[in-house]
Amino acid sequence: AQKITQTQPGMFVQEKEAVTLDCTYDTSDQSYGLFWYKQPSSGEMIFLIYQGSYDEQNATEGRYSLNFQKARKSANLVISASQLGDSAMYFCAMSSSGGYQKVTFGIGTKLQVIP
C-alpha cells in the first residue's frame, strides 16, 4: 500500500523568501509518480509539478522545484521567491503503476506568506 506523509500542518514564510514543504512517501512499487498540488481557499486543486520515479533530474516548473531523494523516499517542494498568492494548502500525492491510476494524497500543509 502507498502512503504519503506531510509532517508540517502549517508553515509561514516571508514574502520573497524561499520555503520548503516536506513530503515523504512509502511504496513497494518500482515505478511511480510524485505530484504536488495547490489548493487555494476557493477549493480548486491546481497541479504544480510532477516527478517520475525514474527521472534522474529534479523537476522544475517556474518558481517550483521538487527535491527528489529516492533513497530517502522524500519529495520536498521548494517554492522560491514566495508571493502573497502562494498562500494556500499544498498537497503531496503519489500514483502507482498498474492497471489504472490511483493517486494517494497526503494531509496537506497550509502555507501562509507574510508581507
Added chain:
Amino acid sequence: SAVISQKPSRDICQRGTSLTIQCQVDSQVTMMFWYRQQPGQSLTLIATANQGSEATYESGFVIDKFPISRPNLTFSTLTVSNMSPEDSSIYLCSVADNYNSPLHFGNGTRLTVT
C-alpha cells in the same frame, strides 16, 4: 491540459435528498475519477468512472450511495444519494490522459447538507 467544467459549484441540500454533479471535459480523456474532500481533510478517491460500463468503487464507497455515469469520453456524473450531514464535502472530478500523467481537477462542488 484539459479544461474541466464542474457544476454546480456549490449547493445546500436537505437531508434525504439527492444531488447530481456534472463533469464536462473539453477533450476526450482516458481516465476520469471522482474524489471527496471532507472538511479539513485530504482527498479520498470515491471511484473510477469507466466509459460505457459500471464504475469501479474504492473501499467504503458503494454504488447505491454514489451512482456514477460516464456515457462518453468527455462527460461524467456523480450522484450523492439520500444525503446526510456527513456527506457535506467538496466533491472533485479529475481526469488523466494516461497512467502516469498528472491528474487535473475541476473546480469542485462544495456540498452542504442540512
